Amino acid sequence: MANRQLLIVAHAPSHNTMTLRDAVARGARHDDIEAVDVTVKAPLDAGPEDVFACDAIILGTTENLGYMSGALKDFFDRSYYPCLEETQGLPFAFYIRAGRDGTGTHRAIESITTGLRWRMIHEPVLCRGDYQDAFEDQCEELGMYVAASLDAGLL
Template structure:
């Protein structure tokens, strides 16, 4: 029997709406048809280098704060960057942003740091822009399912 893969979700979800988005990502990633993926969801403050080092794939979630990723998400990179550098090269990851504006600064920041880590972005970022919409929940669930199913299938 094949060993289970580990999908780590690191998300900053400070509001009711961002909590709904996070739950949707976890729900999608935990779909009953995906049997060989263990899903772990951590807040940025809970995340340690060993969590990242043991993951087979990562989904990052953040709010857009002053045109950049949330400070707590940046803190994960600050604390874990050097412990993960050269040990997580090629790590597949995806991310979503709850952006009140356009999300481009947040996207650039995440892509810049993960390029330095040499992680592999496996799909276009999900940028949920403007006023909150119910469709964000469905998109987040699809993101979770897509990453988990791809991980299980060995595509990523």
């Protein structure tokens, strides 16, 4: 049987956000997870073909002016209509690196993914306020949860 495919699309413009993206990927690639291939792409490098090829997706973004990053919005702009009918029910999760509260970003992602009819499989990870090392643990756990769920055939 072919490995399941996990796509991580994350905007990582700083050292801290790259660390969070890498933590998600590290969790998804945990040694105990055997039958999941993980692909990590920046939003400007990902498109509908990547979404079609995956079995689940994790989105990552910064909070920019109370909204998702322009790069993740661009990914959705290019992918929404091609994916609309083809990816209904796609399991997804997301994390936000928010300097403030992340509620606008959270609301925007939920609005778009509701329109796509994707299925949220994990509560959003909101990394709020000043950077904390605990954010890395939360992101690693997110990646591990989604990949382990794929590996176990739960998704």
